[in-house]
Amino acid sequence: MRTADVVVIGGGVNGASTAFHLTTLGVRDVLLLERRHLAAGATGKSGALVRMHYTNDVESRLALESLKVFRDFGAIVGGECGFEPVGFVQLVGPEYRDALRRNVARQQALGIDTREASLDDVRRLLPGVDLAGVGAAAWEPGSGFADPNATTYAFAEAARRGGATIQTRCEAVRVVVEGGRVTGVETTAGRVATRAVVIAAGAWAPSLLAPLGLDYGLSPFRIQVAIFRWPAGFAQRHPAVIDATRMSWFRPEGAAATLIGVELGAAHADPEKFDEGVDAAYVARCREALTARLPQFADAPMRGGWAGMIMMSPDGRPIIDRLPAAEGLWAMLGDSGTSFKTAPAIGRCLAEWITAGAPSTADLHPFRASRFVEDPPWVDVDHYGGEGLTVSR
Numbered sequence: 001m002r003t004a005d006v007v008v009i010g011g012g013v014n015g016a017s018t019a020f021h022l023t024t025l026g027v028r029d030v031l032l033l034e035r036r037h038l039a040a041g042a043t044g045k046s047g048a049l050v051r052m053h054y055t056n057d058v059e060s061r062l063a064l065e066s067l068k069v070f071r072d073f074g075a076i077v078g079g080e081c082g083f084e085p086v087g088f089v090q091l092v093g094p095e096y097r098d099a100l101r102r103n104v105a106r107q108q109a110l111g112i113d114t115r116e117a118s119l120d121d122v123r124r125l126l127p128g129v130d131l132a133g134v135g136a137a138a139w140e141p142g143s144g145f146a147d148p149n150a151t152t153y154a155f156a157e158a159a160r161r162g163g164a165t166i167q168t169r170c171e172a173v174r175v176v177v178e179g180g181r182v183t184g185v186e187t188t189a190g191r192v193a194t195r196a197v198v199i200a201a202g203a204w205a206p207s208l209l210a211p212l213g214l215d216y217g218l219s220p221f222r223i224q225v226a227i228f229r230w231p232a233g234f235a236q237r238h239p240a241v242i243d244a245t246r247m248s249w250f251r252p253e254g255a256a257a258t259l260i261g262v263e264l265g266a267a268h269a270d271p272e273k274f275d276e277g278v279d280a281a282y283v284a285r286c287r288e289a290l291t292a293r294l295p296q297f298a299d300a301p302m303r304g305g306w307a308g309m310i311m312m313s314p315d316g317r318p319i320i321d322r323l324p325a326a327e328g329l330w331a332m333l334g335d336s337g338t339s340f341k342t343a344p345a346i347g348r349c350l351a352e353w354i355t356a357g358a359p360s361t362a363d364l365h366p367f368r369a370s371r372f373v374e375d376p377p378w379v380d381v382d383h384y385g386g387e388g389l390t391v392s393r
């Protein structure tokens, strides 16, 4: 029977990051299992915004630790992650001005390069912008976006160089638990004996969790993006933007286009069978949201789009934890459509936990699985529109 020190299930950015970080911490016999190909899940479809602006410190901290990796990816990981520091603008309605100020102050205290931007500043950053309904803004000059596929490939390749085996086209069918601890993983290519498993299976995780008696109320969502070629006369490599007033976000795509997403998408979608293309009605909503801010895009040619499958947790934050169902079981679950930018730190934390008994890069306690049965629920005091409403890319 094949053996491995650690089996990581899922070849998305979080699984690949975890495998890489395990090898950097001295675990040589890491096996990464991916049932299709690398980045086959949410990662391959990600908008991949890399911004620090959250309405809570713990996600901001994960994002900041991850930014350090994106910025210096070649030296830390090797290869390319396609990080483009075009800057990031957060827009909120006037009723959230004070909340934004408090969030910016907290982020500055964490060491994040961010500041409140006046509406005139935003007009300079986004020439031609219409700021109707916007009351305040934050600016992060060093943030931007990355290439989610390149990032994942590079993490996996670096893990392989560090001794890991990357096995694609191989599905983990069941985590084997005996006597209260993990003893192996059954796969479509036979059984692997191991004492440590990380489930990073994205929207497909429930089939591995259910046999262990685990149900965290996770819900798969199909979410989409659309791409518009820049209209004639528009040539700004503009910053990445989250527009909380219109539930939208956008960033440059390629040399002369803008990629935009609006709202959360369709809940309870089927991850085994969903349309990966973009819906015509969704394209129309994207054009409307983009044109509301950048009126030039009324004449922008539509150039495509796609849909991907994320997994929402009940409070819209990921679960990153050692699961109580068995000794030797860790998981990154419920990515909630916001866990690309934090994947370098998430993988690092999980690797630290497995090798050293606790994560040291960041405090993962807020992401514990048990929080859903505890009081009070996780609601950020300084949110921009209530639970489940803030666009979370």
Ligand SMILES: Cc1cc2nc3c(=O)[nH]c(=O)nc-3n(C[C@H](O)[C@H](O)[C@H](O)COP(=O)(O)OP(=O)(O)OC[C@H]3O[C@@H](n4cnc5c(N)ncnc54)[C@H](O)[C@@H]3O)c2cc1C
Pocket: 009, 010, 011, 012, 013, 014, 015, 033, 034, 035, 036, 037, 038, 039, 040, 041, 042, 043, 044, 045, 046, 047, 048, 049, 050, 170, 171, 172, 173, 200, 201, 202, 203, 204, 205, 208, 223, 224, 225, 261, 307, 308, 309, 310, 332, 335, 336, 337, 338, 339, 340, 341, 342, 393
């Ligand atoms: C349209 C869109 C836009 C987004 N925009 C952003 C953004 O701007 N910024 C941001 O931070 N995040 C964004 N996200 C979210 C982000 O992409 C995800 O949170 C992140 O990629 C999740 O990575 P993951 O590795 O946890 O899961 P996934 O990428 O879903 O990977 C899970 C992998 O596990 C594999 N798998 C599943 N079950 C098994 C099994 N039993 N055996 C073997 N393999 C298995 C799957 O095939 C898949 O490849 C976006 C997502 C989408 C879809």
